[in-house]
Amino acid sequence: MSQTLEGKLVSLQSYHLLAYRRALHPELFSVKARRVLAHDGYEIEIWVMPGAHMLRFQYGAVSGVELITHQESGLPERGVVASLPCAGEKDFDHLFSDDVNYMTSIQTETLPQNIFKETYNELVEFGAESDAVMHFWTDADGGKCGSIVDLQLHHSEVHVQAYHMLSQEGIVLRSQALFEIRQHDE
Numbered sequence: 001m002s003q004t005l006e007g008k009l010v011s012l013q014s015y016h017l018l019a020y021r022r023a024l025h026p027e028l029f030s031v032k033a034r035r036v037l038a039h040d041g042y043e044i045e046i047w048v049m050p051g052a053h054m055l056r057f058q059y060g061a062v063s064g065v066e067l068i069t070h071q072e073s074g075l076p077e078r079g080v081v082a083s084l085p086c087a088g089e090k091d092f093d094h095l096f097s098d099d100v101n102y103m104t105s106i107q108t109e110t111l112p113q114n115i116f117k118e119t120y121n122e123l124v125e126f127g128a129e130s131d132a133v134m135h136f137w138t139d140a141d142g143g144k145c146g147s148i149v150d151l152q153l154h155h156s157e158v159h160v161q162a163y164h165m166l167s168q169e170g171i172v173l174r175s176q177a178l179f180e181i182r183q184h185d186e
Contacts, residue, residue, distance in 0.1 A: 014072055015086035015173060017106060019094055020065035022079035023056055029071070032135035032147075039153040042181060044160075048135045048147045051164045055149075057100065057179035064096040066104060066177050068162065086173060104177040109170075116170035123148055123163050143167025156181040 026034075026047065033048040045056040052069040068086060069075070084090055086106050093103040111119060124146060127134045132150035139145050145167050151160045157180040164173040 013085065013087055014070045015068065015108070016070075017082070017084045017086055017090070017092065017104065017175075018065075018067040018069070018075065018080055019082040019092070019102065020067065020076070020079045021063060021081050021096055022065065023058075023063050024054060024065060024067065024076060028074055028076070029054065029069075033133045035133045037151075037153065039158070040155050042158070042179075044151065044153070044158050044179070046133045046149050046151070046160075048133050048149055050135060050137055051145070051147055051166060051173075053147060053149050053162050053164070055160055055177060055179075057096075057102070057158065059100050059181055062097045062100045064094075064100055064102050064179055066102070066160075066175075068106070068164070068173070068175055086175075099182050101180045101182055102177070103180075104175055106173070106175045108174075109172045111170040111172060113167075113170055116165070116167065116172065117144075119172055120144055120146065120165050120167070123165065126150070127163075139166070139168050141168055 030049050031047045036045045043058040047054040055066040057064045087108050090106045127148040130150045132148045134148045136146040146165045148163045160177040162175045
């Protein structure tokens with residue numbers, strides 16, 4: 001199963017999640033949309049790239065980063081706490097500090113084109129309604145592709161849902177992440 005993104009052949013098996021304990025630099029990626037939000041003493045930053053995303057959670061001096069990408073080279077090795085393939089279903093959690101916990105769940109699906117198109121349309125509508133961070137493009141065969149990241153801010157945690165849709169093979173990669181402040185200063 002492969003997909004062309006910006007002229008590069010991408011396989012579902014090349015998708016992986018990397019967790020970092022430090023911020024990353026945007027010049028390493030083809031960032032198409034970005035949002036930074038501060039809430040109740042923490043900050044969340046979202047980057048959306050074609051078929052990929054980065055989340056940076058900052059609480060005091062603690063940084064926790066989730067990167068889901070198909071990019072296989074040029075990624076920093078310093079600060080990596082985990083690297084997992086995304087194919088299938090995965091759950092992962094990590095304590096970035098005594099105060100910051102991170103959990104994520106990833107699911108990939110390969111759908112027939114008619115179901116992929118319905119799913120794509122539903123997720124695009126959902127993204128527009130929720131003011132999600134989004135990027136859309138057309139693949140080499142003229143198929144519609146998209147990356148959508150939506151979030152909910154709470155007093156001591158942030159919930160993030162991400163969707164990457166690749167038309168050519170009917171691939172939908174879904175992830176749900178939670179960054180949680182375990183000891184919130186009042």
